[in-house]
Amino acid sequence: MLPVANTAYLVSCVSQKREQACEACDLYISDLFRKARRFSEASGCQWFILSAEHGLVTPSQLIAPYDRTLNTMGVSDRRVWADRVATQLFEVMPNLSQVVFLAGKRYREFLTLHLQRRGVGISVPMEGLRIGEQLSWLVQHSPHSAA
Template identity: 30%
Template sequence: MKRLCIIPCGKKKIWDVQPDAGPVRAEDAYLSPFHQACERYAKTFFDEWVILSAKHGFLRPDDLVSGNYDVTFGTGHPEIMTADELRRQFHEKGFSDIEELVMLGGKKYRSVLNAVIGEHQHISWPLSSYKGIGYMLQALNRAVEEKHEL
């Protein structure tokens, strides 16, 4: 069965440390420790993974991100992609055919993804039982180190 891992982007980006970086691949754009841990986990356990960005939607690792931004789901920011835009993009990128989805994000992503996925799709939230980002980071790092999927 084909699976897709969806990971959150992150506030800290390459342009925060290299303002003149220009457009970069999505997998190189996000620098927060949580994003980096999610990316390592996704690369370890999944053949296909994407980054979910409030501004850009579903980014494949080699999709280009043009520059810095600060847009977060649930904030009412005018640049947040709508559920319709996310659904369209999800379908256009071929993700609507994937039955098993794994989201490595917190609660704020539930309503976003529930509005996007199809009825035939199952989504799991392996970090939902952890009570904070520190515990999530530990779990992700331990899973990668021990080669044991959460």
């Protein structure tokens, strides 16, 4: 098993947000985000939010609500976003060896290439699952079964 210190969990932002600025970990209010947050925190690893607006966001970073999503960005903009996130990620975790994605395909597609080039292992435990299946997976695999 890889050292916890070199593993990062990446959780994608969601459209459901509070109406005022707050810490990023509390800004996103969907059930999926909350369960992914709980799962990531329970891992003991560092975790970050993949924000379409801000790139890589720490859970304690203060940010305001926004309406940007990678799902409506063009390919070139998503490539630029992934370049930015990769730079941010390697700045905060220069010895990164493993990434666990709790994020959809658009959030992973170009970022994965950057990680693979640097020899970072990639895990996508919920790949191919629909939203309801992801929610169930997170509940089943979380050390705390509280919803």
